[in-house]
Amino acid sequence: MSLADFVPFLPEIFLGCAGFIVLLAGIPLGRRGSRPVIALAVAALAATAVLIFLVGRPAAGPQLILGDMLVVDQFAVFFKLLVLAASALALVMAAGYLDRAQYSGGEFASLILFADLGMFIMASGANLASLYVGLELMALSVYVLVGYFKLEVKSNEGAVKYFVLGAASSAILLYGISLIYGTTGSLDLETIRVTLAEVPHQNFLLLLGIALVAFGMLFKVAAVPFHVWTPDAYEGAPTPVTAFISVAPKAVAFAMFLRLFAGTFAGEVEHWRMLLWIASAATMIYGNVAALTQINVKRMLAYSSIAHAGYALMGLVAGSDAGTWAVLMYMAVYAFMNLGAFGFVILLESRGYAGERIEDFAGLARRHPGAAAGMLIFMLGLAGIPPTAGFMGKLYLWAATVEAGYIWLAVISVLMSAVSLYYYFRLVVQMYLKEGDAEDESPAEMLSDRWAGAAIAVCAVMTLAIGLWPAPLVGWAKSGLSALGLV
Amino acid sequence: MDFLVVNFAEILFYCLAVLTVAGGIGVLVFKSPVHAALSLLFTFVMVAALFLLLHAELLGAVQVLVYGGGIMVLFLFVIMLVNVKTLAPEQAFLSRLAPLAVVAGVLLGVLIAFALIFGVLVSGHGDGTALRTVGGAEIGNTEAIGAVLYTTYLVPFEIVSVVLLVAMIGAIVFGRRSAGLEIEGGGGES
């Protein structure tokens, strides 16, 4: 290990230090509302992005650093920048929300930064030990964020359920890792990959280990049957936190999933493919069907997020290069659409409290035509209707799945996308065709918050831009591929 | 007598294993939560002894210091915080969960049994020793772990420090009395 090894690690070091500064600066700054400290945190995220461009990119091909614990490659850079964008947008949206609820912003922003640090390690880990520690850092920060509104029972309940189930899933993951270590004698992803490629493994313990790791990862991406925490945690969490956890941790969980299964365990693909096929199909069916009857928008979006994890799992089942970059692409697309949709839920206020019911959106088109149009874009995107990015994302996933010969999985996902139209459009119908309850003296109001408005606008522009002109993002997602085979 | 001397480690192992399981059963059957917690403490100490038997001295120390010390203090504090006097199994939601717990327990037991049986069948007995060499030189287990942990595993080690920091922030966020509501003069500029 030489000092030069630390240069590509500078973005992570900076991010960690920024977290400490935001945490301590948040105490004096927090007395003037959460905006100054959130501005500081967003500036730190932007500086981290700049650092990644300057020193955090691979010079030529994947590069192992710091005792082979981390790998610097395009794949990691893709997810790191996605995490930075998602957390910056979520933080900007959170500012007004925290002020209205009168919770301090210092701990909130620093926990987001620490979660980002954990996710950076998850995205670039080349060793099961560093991957696991990164995962725990992310998870622990997120548990605290979910329960951040500690005077609200729902927030407590969501945090407790998420924490208990999350801890159990971590134990399962760790047990799987220990079995893999026991059978291959290594924690290093590359060593494990080579071992598996050389020896055709029928070892029951190894397969059990891989299966347990798959279960742990399925929990983190909220796939059926490991989804039970999702609706309660998403509904109970403060809405900006819901927006954040439905996007960034899910994306890096897929990054880790891909690195492990499309990379390290690729030699055992015949053993785990069926497992993921079933999980993908069950997730798409359950998520979409359960979303049909929800009356709370956050809960509906929680089930929709389960369904989207099912779509993305198709790319893993395909197991091809096309499937892999389709997952990268889909995670980026889904991030902007979902953040935007949650942005409007954050801004909608009903009777002095968050407007979370579907009826709260009634008549929105008449009162706030701009907001209704924005929400329409995100609903179209989530449903996968052209010309939005959601359509392009699904198109690539379908193409990869069909190409790999999994026609039935693609058929299920097309059918389920059709089902999803119902619940996404229920919201659209409320906005455009319902007048709202005439006797309701205080209909839900869209608050004007310039920060959150700007963040939502960014999401809307991205949703449309990627839909109309996907080539740059596709090219970038493809550039991440070379990494997997090599590391 | 020869039998005792030759198989000393095995006999010790089975004694410790029986005591460990007995401690675990004690956690379930004691009515008083404090007694259950102390029974758990006994289990932790026995597990520490098992680690010593495997020559994993550092893990034994961790087991006593962190579990027997820290975690147990936390358990007792929580028992006193919520002021539970007896663990009443007749509570409705607990008895509804009992069949599920049995299923989960049996599944886990089968899983571990499979892992043990297949582990022995496929790879035979391990040599039963913990890490104790670095660069060919034989040193103590603790020193060997130190030599690896602070060089190769530098990144996970430093990240663990951040994990501990987040745990601290979490405890303060949830545990502080007046809550996060310290913004002077109510909401911000929204």
Add this chain to the structure above:
Amino acid sequence: MEHYVPILVFSVVAITIPILLLLVTKVIRAGSPDPIKAEPYECGVEPTSFALDTRFSIRYYVIAVLFVVFDVETIFLFPWAVSFDRLALFGFVEMVIFLAILLVGYVYAWKRGALEWA
């Protein structure tokens, strides 16, 4: 295994001494049990409630978690100290960073008033 013999002897002695003390006092002391003797002493006033009826303050919980955090930190110091010669300056700097990160948490806890009792 033979390294553990002194520890075994030590623990046998350590366990035997208190047991002996208890046994000896039980044999030689004069016994006259009385329920009033068993009551908690509150300056001669009758206790108003059972000690465990009052719930602990939530602040004890924060203290307990802080204790666990620093306990885990101590555990990491142990193998570091044992292999300090091998690690040299690199290990020293590394541990300083590790401790500095936790110091941030300590400063935060202090400034946030988590350690105040008033």
